[in-house]
Amino acid sequence: MKIPRPLAAAAALLVSAATLRAQAPPPSTQSPAPQPPLTQQQGEEMLRELRAIRMLLERLTTPRPSSPPQPEVGRVTNLKGYALGRPDAPLTMVEFTDLQCPFCRQFILTSFEDIRKNWIDTGKLRYISRDFPIPDLHAHAMSAARAARCAGEQGKFWEMRLGLLRNANVLSPEFIQKAAGDLKLDSKTFSACAASNRYDAEIQAETEEGTRLGIAGTPTFVIGRSTATVVEGPILVGALPYAQFDAKLRALLEK
Numbered sequence: 001m002k003i004p005r006p007l008a009a010a011a012a013l014l015v016s017a018a019t020l021r022a023q024a025p026p027p028s029t030q031s032p033a034p035q036p037p038l039t040q041q042q043g044e045e046m047l048r049e050l051r052a053i054r055m056l057l058e059r060l061t062t063p064r065p066s067s068p069p070q071p072e073v074g075r076v077t078n079l080k081g082y083a084l085g086r087p088d089a090p091l092t093m094v095e096f097t098d099l100q101c102p103f104c105r106q107f108i109l110t111s112f113e114d115i116r117k118n119w120i121d122t123g124k125l126r127y128i129s130r131d132f133p134i135p136d137l138h139a140h141a142m143s144a145a146r147a148a149r150c151a152g153e154q155g156k157f158w159e160m161r162l163g164l165l166r167n168a169n170v171l172s173p174e175f176i177q178k179a180a181g182d183l184k185l186d187s188k189t190f191s192a193c194a195a196s197n198r199y200d201a202e203i204q205a206e207t208e209e210g211t212r213l214g215i216a217g218t219p220t221f222v223i224g225r226s227t228a229t230v231v232e233g234p235i236l237v238g239a240l241p242y243a244q245f246d247a248k249l250r251a252l253l254e255k
Contacts, residue, residue, distance in 0.1 A: 071214045074222040075232040076130075078209055081202075082157045084127040085120040091252055092126045092226040096210040098218040099131075099145055099161070100138035105168040106239040107219050114242040119249060126226055129161065130206040132218050140171045143194070145203050147176045150193035156183045223248060225255075 076094045093115075097104050119125035133141035144164045151160035163179050164171060180190045210220070217237065224233025234248060 074213045074235045076222050077230050085125050086123045089124055089126040089226055092231045094128045094222045094231055096130045096132040096215050096220045098134050098138055098141045099164045100141040100168045100171045101218045103239045104219045105165055108165040111242040111245055115245055131203045132207050132210045146199055147194050149199040150190050154185050159183055
């Protein structure tokens with residue numbers, strides 16, 4: 001709740017008085033010497049300080065506008081690129097992922113393997129992962145997104161992407177380079193690609209589509225009936241238990 005102006009001003013005066021008292025010399029047994037009157041400049045400086053304190057109090061106590069609610073249905077129009085599963089699978093899941101996100105790592109370490117075994121490998125689900133790096137939170141997310149695509153040039157996109165996600169808690173430039181070595185990638189070719197910005201426009205386009213959908217965090221999923229160019233359906237947010245994904249997929253498949 002916002003503090004009324006009189007109350008804020010009173011609080012400011014109290015703060016100022018307390019500061020002045022704290023700075024005053026200790027009391028003396030002798031009669032205090034007369035204090036010179038405040039000059040006009042000193043009075044104006046005190047008023048400016050009081051106004052600044054009042055503005056700070058008002059800013060700290062004014063509620064910020066709440067974020068808009070997460071949409072319940074999304075429509076993804078960019079289905080190009082890498083995908084797991086049969087292209088003619090009846091259902092498609094699109095995941096928006098930050099490769100350094102701890103919740104994306106949790107999803108990969110828990111629910112993803114059951115989704116892969118029971119839905120992707122059985123031909124019922126096409127799985128598409130879209131980049132949604134959040135550099136303000138995860139300093140290596142963009143580098144990891146580039147690295148996965150560079151590994152894709154040598155036929156190791158999913159191996160690199162899933163390997164980085166499983167180790168999101170230790171992600172670093174050194175780890176990314178080690179992962180490339182473990183996958184037997186050509187080191188010179190991979191390093192040159194990873195140091196470039198050749199895939200930045202694609203990554204940015206995927207991030208912008210996620211933003212248009214109202215996505216604010218990762219992982220976020222859009223699940224729907226498969227078509228060649230569009231997936232439209234319910235949005236699920238977070239590293240949910242497998243049972244929740246399974247129930248949603250079954251309900252969509254029955255439709």
